[in-house]
Amino acid sequence: MSSHRMKKAAFWLLVAFYLFAGANHFINPSFYSGLIPPYLPWHDLINIISGIAEIILAGLLLLPRTRLFAAKGIIVLLIAFIPAHIYFIQINSCIPNGLCVPQWLGWVRLIIVHPLLIAWVWWCRK
Secondary structure: OOHHHHHHHHHHHHHHHHHHHHHHHHHOHHHHHOOOOOOOOOHHHHHHHHHHHHHHHHHHHOOOOOHHHHHHHHHHHHHHOHHHHHHHHHOOOEOOOOOEOOHHHHHHHHHHHHHHHHHHHHHOOO
């Protein structure tokens, strides 16, 4: 596969990923609410705003004029989600009545997957 085709596939996968992630905030809100640290207020509102932002930014990726803005917006969201990843590790990577994974997976998600998501968005910005 050529570099151009690979980047195009990565771009469309990125758009689909954030459209799905944003929609999932409404389909499965309890999954996300359990990840929001208790020191933050208004968990339901944070979840709704996050979902709407992901959907809007995924849509803005489609327009060449707004693609850079959308990529930067997604990166800001990813950075804003870091406290949720840290909180997940603090609760031993297990949400009561929700997602439970080995704690090392929480660390992998924070230290490896999260930076890869940021790199993926930045790579697809053009």
